[in-house]
Amino acid sequence: MTTGPWQPLRKERISRRSLLKGGAGASVGAAGLVLVGCGDNDDETIRELLDEINGLEDELDEVEVDGGASGAGAPIRYPRRRIAAVSDLREGEPLRFDYLLVGQSSLLIKLGKPAAGGVGPDGDIVAFSELCTHMGCPIASMYRPDSATVGPCAGHFTMFDLTHRGMVVIGQATENLPQVILELEGDDVVAIGVNGIVYGYRDNLADGELAGEGA
Amino acid sequence: MATIPAETPKIRVPLPPTDAKVVTTACEYCPVACGYKAYIWPVGEAGGPSADSNAQATDFPSPVPSGRWPSPNMHTTVTIDDRLQNVIVLPNPDADVVNVGGNHSVRGGTLALKLYRPDGPTRDRLQRPMLRVNGTLQPIGWEAATDIIAQMIRHTVDKHGELATGFKHFSY
Numbered sequence: 172m173t174t175g176p177w178q179p180l181r182k183e184r185i186s187r188r189s190l191l192k193g194g195a196g197a198s199v200g201a202a203g204l205v206l207v208g209c210g211d212n213d214d215e216t217i218r219e220l221l222d223e224i225n226g227l228e229d230e231l232d233e234v235e236v237d238g239g240a241s242g243a244g245a246p247i248r249y250p251r252r253r254i255a256a257v258s259d260l261r262e263g264e265p266l267r268f269d270y271l272l273v274g275q276s277s278l279l280i281k282l283g284k285p286a287a288g289g290v291g292p293d294g295d296i297v298a299f300s301e302l303c304t305h306m307g308c309p310i311a312s313m314y315r316p317d318s319a320t321v322g323p324c325a326g327h328f329t330m331f332d333l334t335h336r337g338m339v340v341i342g343q344a345t346e347n348l349p350q351v352i353l354e355l356e357g358d359d360v361v362a363i364g365v366n367g368i369v370y371g372y373r374d375n376l377a378d379g380e381l382a383g384e385g386a
Numbered sequence: 387m388a389t390i391p392a393e394t395p396k397i398r399v400p401l402p403p404t405d406a407k408v409v410t411t412a413c414e415y416c417p418v419a420c421g422y423k424a425y426i427w428p429v430g431e432a433g434g435p436s437a438d439s440n441a442q443a444t445d446f447p448s449p450v451p452s453g454r455w456p457s458p459n460m461h462t463t464v465t466i467d468d469r470l471q472n473v474i475v476l477p478n479p480d481a482d483v484v485n486v487g488g489n490h491s492v493r494g495g496t497l498a499l500k501l502y503r504p505d506g507p508t509r510d511r512l513q514r515p516m517l518r519v520n521g522t523l524q525p526i527g528w529e530a531a532t533d534i535i536a537q538m539i540r541h542t543v544d545k546h547g548e549l550a551t552g553f554k555h556f557s558y
Contacts, residue, residue, distance in 0.1 A: 274447075342492070368398070
């Protein structure tokens with residue numbers, strides 16, 4: 172367990188978990204919803220939460236947004252979307268898809284090397300927003316299979332490491348590249364959330380229409 | 387390994403309402419001093435996504451590339467006059483030198499994070515002048531602090547000459 176600024180995250184996760192357990196029966200809590208804003212580096216916690224949620228209700232009808240005005244820390248639930256089949260993916264050949272909203276263009280990539288948050292038999296299937304978090308330039312065409320990075324961005328040279336949750340390797344951006352949280356459903360790769368805010372948005376679910384399924 | 391000490395990741399960033407206080411400022415991380423604008427308004431209030439409903443006069447989602455997006459690390463909350471306030475520090479879109487067009491470095495882009503928060507990474511910041519007396523730091527007043535500094539400089543210049551003086555300052 173790391174120390175310092177990360178410690179409050181653990182407390183935060185526990186309190187949200189308790190909140191969800193206590194309140195989900197009486198509220199909407201639907202299958203296909205995921206709690207994010209829980210902190211980086213902890214897909215297990217998210218999966219535990221998913222299991223709890225999925226045990227409570229059946230279908231997703233609407234997106235529930237439940238947040239405070241300060242912008243920090245409130246629970247939000249993102250819809251599940253099937254993106255592609257594992258068997259459709261070729262190593263080093265990204266597929267583009269929109270998630271969560273139309274225009275929030277993302278990349279699904281089989282990196283060929285294990286990655287944090289990676290799914291699939293080799294733990295190497297990941298997905299990220301394709302907009303640089305510095306000034307919003309599209310960087311999809313700058314994927315570099317040799318190093319599993321994207322960049323340098325044509326704008327101001329920011330590079331992101333896709334094996335380390337979109338961490339900024341070099342450049343000007345103040346945020347990691349937002350990572351689409353994935354899980355497998357049989358042979359299907361399913362998006363269940365986003366870690367980070369997509370460039371240009373005040374909220375990943377505001378000011379647009381939900382995208383459909385598929386790449 | 388995060389490049390920036392992270393608090394709880396944000397899932398949204400509030401936009402400044404049209405009546406937000408706006409001040410121009412300059413980044414102090416390097417001598418270039420790029421231009422920024424700080425937007426300050428009470429927690430609980432927020433502007434809307436249309437250009438006429440927020441102080442940035444920007445439609446959201448903001449255009450790409452534009453440098454008009456308040457990223458999560460450009461936002462913080464601070465206490466001013468006993469009231470919790472949102473603060474966003476963005477590149478000044480009106481700047482006509484250096485960082486034109488909303489450009490910023492990773493340092494200038496995170497200026498908001500250096501503001502003092504008792505519950506954040508800046509909690510260890512000195513809040514008053516301190517004087518080391520017999521090996522222990524003790525709080526003193528500003529008048530006493532500046533008097534001591536002046537006398538130390540006077541003493542050093544008189545005894546060793548102007549080239550013996552120097553300043554070291556530190557900023558987050």
